[in-house]
Amino acid sequence: MKLVDVLHDESLKIALVIGNGINRYHSTSDDGNNSWDKMLLALWQKYSQSASQLSAPNGISLIEFYDALDLTKRSDEINLQKEFCGLMRHWKAKEHHVAISSWAKNKGTPILTTNFEETLSANITQEITHFDSKSFTDFYPWESYFSDHKVDDPANEFAIWHINGIQRYSRSIRLGLSHYMGSVERARRLIHPGKGIRLFAGKNVNEWPGRHSWLHIIFNNDLVFIGLGLDTTEVFLRWLLIERAKYFYQFPKRRKNAYFVYADTNDLSPGQKLFFDSVRVQVIHERSYDEIYHSPWSMD
Known part of the structure; x- marks a missing residue:
């Protein structure tokens, strides 16, 4: 079938x-980053106080990785949901x-x-x-x-x-x-x-x-x-x-x-x-x- x-x-x-x-x-490269895992990694590099990550480590799911970022972000004033939406504004x-x-x-x-x-x-x-x-x-x-x-x-x-x-x-x-x-x-x-x-x-x-x-x-x-x-x-x-x-x-x-x-x-x-x-x-x-x-x- x-x-x-x-x-x-x-x-x-x-x-x-x-x-x-x-x-x-x-x-294409002109479309920018349209991979959700890479988008989350970009936010991690920008806002997390923890060590930088090139990928989500083994033992943690992508959705848990987001929660880890939310818990370790540099400021409570950072709205990760709004930031994530901003990454899609040119799609x-x-x-x-x-x-x-x-x-x-x-x-x-x-x-x-x-x-x-x-x-x-x-x-x-x-x-x-x-x-x-x-x-x-x-x-x-x-x-x-x-x-x-x-x-x-x-x-x-x-x-x-x-x-x-x-x-x-x-x-x-x-x-x-x-x-x-x-x-x-x-x-x-x-x-x-x-x-x-x-x-x-x-x-x-x-x-x-x-x-x-x-x-x-x-x-x-x-x-x-x-x-x-x-x-x-x-x-x-x-x-x-x-x-x-x-x-x-x-x-x-x-x-x-x-x-x-x-x-x-x-x-x-x-x-x-x-x-x-x-x-x-x-x-x-x-x-x-x-x-x-x-x-x-x-x-x-």
């Missing part, structure tokens, strides 16, 4: 989940960004992205829409999206949703383990509220507290992951996939597929394979990155 086969399978209700790989595809949409978002718009397919910058929505709109402006918070803008129209049902309409924060709202940026744990707790309160309609209750599935957020897509669409490693640093997404698997185990008739697409020459680690098997994510290995970011979106 190939990515293009999944995209053309009309039995699926697809949602794309896009990571930073899309920004690294066909990037521009490329041809493949436009092709993918245009394909999704034409197909009515939702896009979830773990990226902070707005390159995917650049050719769609500069305006962000909130489901409820009164309850909007720039700390967790989970009910905010970019689209060419007002969205009523996140799972069945095109819009671009940012999972880990949006560049224009620096407080929303999720970079560290502490940030990810905060996201887990917020999602848990929506998925498993102490009172009210629970997603896992099985009834009124369109009335649960997360129905107006991108979380609704996680549980109601066939997910296609591209440009993401989904490794052990992706704590939040992995936890959501576990919750999703539990939900489908309880309600098997509602089960949706998930696909992890990659083109790395290295094989997946045994741990990754075990995790994907346990949460029922199918792996698709493409021969080249062109088969992920170029050819599938240029077809009729």
